[in-house]
Amino acid sequence: MRRITPRRLAPxxxxxxxxxxxxxxxxxxxxxxxxxxxxxxxxxxxxxYTGTYAALGTAIENGFRMYVQQQGGKxxxxxxEYFKVDDESDxxxxxxxxxxxxxxxxxxxxxxxxxxxVQMGIVKVAKENNTLLIIPNAGVDEATGPLCGPNIFRxxxxxxxxxxxxxxxxxxxxxxxxVTLTWKYAAGEQSVKGFKEAFEAKGGKVxxxxxxxxxxxxxxxxxxxxxxxxxxxxxxxxxxxxxxKFVKDWAAAGxxxxxxxxGSGFLTDGTLEAQGNAAQGLETTLHYADGLSNxxxxxxxxxxxxxxxxxxxxxxxxxxxxxQLLAAGATAVKGDMTRKADLYKxxxxxxxxxxxxxFTLSKAxxxxxxxxxxxxxGRENKVSSVAVKALADPARGCRL
Numbered sequence: 001m002r003r004i005t006p007r008r009l010a011p012x013x014x015x016x017x018x019x020x021x022x023x024x025x026x027x028x029x030x031x032x033x034x035x036x037x038x039x040x041x042x043x044x045x046x047x048x049y050t051g052t053y054a055a056l057g058t059a060i061e062n063g064f065r066m067y068v069q070q071q072g073g074k075x076x077x078x079x080x081e082y083f084k085v086d087d088e089s090d091x092x093x094x095x096x097x098x099x100x101x102x103x104x105x106x107x108x109x110x111x112x113x114x115x116x117x118v119q120m121g122i123v124k125v126a127k128e129n130n131t132l133l134i135i136p137n138a139g140v141d142e143a144t145g146p147l148c149g150p151n152i153f154r155x156x157x158x159x160x161x162x163x164x165x166x167x168x169x170x171x172x173x174x175x176x177x178x179v180t181l182t183w184k185y186a187a188g189e190q191s192v193k194g195f196k197e198a199f200e201a202k203g204g205k206v207x208x209x210x211x212x213x214x215x216x217x218x219x220x221x222x223x224x225x226x227x228x229x230x231x232x233x234x235x236x237x238x239x240x241x242x243x244x245k246f247v248k249d250w251a252a253a254g255x256x257x258x259x260x261x262x263g264s265g266f267l268t269d270g271t272l273e274a275q276g277n278a279a280q281g282l283e284t285t286l287h288y289a290d291g292l293s294n295x296x297x298x299x300x301x302x303x304x305x306x307x308x309x310x311x312x313x314x315x316x317x318x319x320x321x322x323x324q325l326l327a328a329g330a331t332a333v334k335g336d337m338t339r340k341a342d343l344y345k346x347x348x349x350x351x352x353x354x355x356x357x358x359f360t361l362s363k364a365x366x367x368x369x370x371x372x373x374x375x376x377x378g379r380e381n382k383v384s385s386v387a388v389k390a391l392a393d394p395a396r397g398c399r400l
Contacts, residue, residue: 040081041330041337044101046112046122047136049086053114056315057087060136062308063319064111067327070303075323076330083107087118094121102131108337109134111322114315116140116186123147130340132329136322137315141190144366146397150344153365155321155352157287158393159190160197162264165285165371165387166235167198170262175232177207181222182237183214191237191264199235207231217245223253234259239266244274251278265374265381269314272379282376288314288356289372289383297355312355321354328352364395 045064047057061084068080083105085097094117101107102125109132113119119138126133127149135143135152139159143152170178178199182188188211196206208229210222226234238246243266250261256278265286272279300320304312325347332346333339351360352367359369371388374381 040079041075041109041335042081042083042105042107043326044083044085044105044107044110044112046085046087046097046101046110046118048089048114049084051089053089056114056137059313059315060111060114060319060322062304062310063312063316063321064136064323066304066307067320067323069307071327075327076333076335078330078335087113087115089115089118091115091117091121094118095125098122098125102126102129108132109326111136111319113138119143120147123149123152126151132326132337132340132343134322134325136318139190140186141393142397144362144364144393144398145395148364148395148398148400150348150400151340153325153347153361155325155367156318157369158366159187160194160393161287161369161371161391162266162285163191163194163196163235163237164198165194165373165391166262166264167195167200167204168202169283169285169373169387170233170235171199171202171204175204177205177231178233178235179208179210179226179229179231180206180235181210181226183216183242184211185214187239188214188237192235195235215242217242219246219249220253223249223255226259227253227255231259234261236261236263236267238263239269240271243267243271247271247275247282248278265314268374268376268381272376272381279376280378283384284374284376284381285371285387286314286374286381287367287369287371288317289374290380291382292355292357292372294355294357296353297357300355314356317355321352321356324352324354325350359390362392362395363400364393364398365400366393366395368392 045061048054049057085100087097101110111134112122114137116138119140123143130151132151135154137156139157141158141160144154180192182192263284265284268279268282268284301312328350329343329347333343348361357370359367362368368390370386371391373384373387375384
């Protein structure tokens with residue numbers, strides 16, 4: 001992730017139990033009043049607007065608003081009214097903040113968020129109130145797994161997916177022995193789980209799973225242990241400042257040209273400038289990449305740059321697609337957001353013409369999408385190939 005230090009990420013994995021306990025306290029029995037057929041569709045952004053994740057929240061909102069603007073400011077024939085709550089990347093405040101949008105502002109849809117710990121609280125409130133929720137980033141597997149629901153949709157990824165894609169790539173290259181290394185927290189563990197599942201299904205073996213407490217960045221002892229194991233390759237999940245330090249430490253230890261290093265896309269997303277030469281040639285897997293050849297992406301990047309004077313990233317893409325998904329449902333019900341069953345059905349069966357490439361949704365409402373093998377070249381994660389086409393998260397525990 002962009003401009004994230006590992007110490008600031010610490011709340012991402014904490015307080016999930018607290019979030020669920022508090023969600024019940026804030027839930028009320030009265031249902032919100034959806035948009036009348038002739039009124040505006042109320043969209044509630046629950047995103048980080050301050051702190052470490054602020055740039056990500058802004059990119060998501062930018063992408064969403066740009067798509068709506070491209071439709072003349074309307075979806076399903078209805079104008080859009082926006083409401084915003086800064087989630088502060090604080091899981092403990094998630095139930096209260098989500099309830100503000102659902103009860104006070106009576107939004108028809110909540111769009112959020114980035115932080116997986118906060119996401120758990122939003123999911124809980126959305127389920128209790130049957131409020132439409134579109135997740136534009138957080139990859140926590142549970143949202144489209146055990147906590148899935150007819151009103152819960154995602155336009156990003158599950159943590160399992162990028163790891164699984166890389167596991168398949170390395171297995172197909174004939175590698176046999178791999179060591180994994182990550183922080184001991186949900187995103188890392190779920191990514192490693194996906195990698196291991198794919199790699200070992202094709203005859204590979206994860207010979208050791210190494211981890212260190214989150215957000216510790218003292219990697220040297222583990223790097224030394226990896227070197228002593230002499231694996232064919234290493235798969236890691238790190239992000240932000242931790243990813244920068246790990247890649248630099250790996251190169252400084254003299255392993256860059258001795259043991260191939262691979263990772264989930266967040267190892268090199270938003271970190272390349274800080275990683276410098278240490279990152280050159282690294283390969284990762286993600287559902288978006290630099291240099292895609294589809295016309296949709298070229299137009300999206302041009303429009304975004306003109307509108308916001310910024311280059312878009314994966315977060316802007318996910319926000320853009322959240323609006324596309326909402327549009328599919330709103331069009332099907334002609335803007336009547338009270339027709340929830342029809343709304344959810346239309347969204348679940350939609351095909352989204354995304355800048356990342358077209359995707360559909362699984363039964364659990366997670367994107368079934370291509371994952372790209374990317375290679376660092378200069379300051380870009382350039383697409384090398386499609387690592388896995390139409391990869392669907394297994395949605396274990398989902399009862400839809």
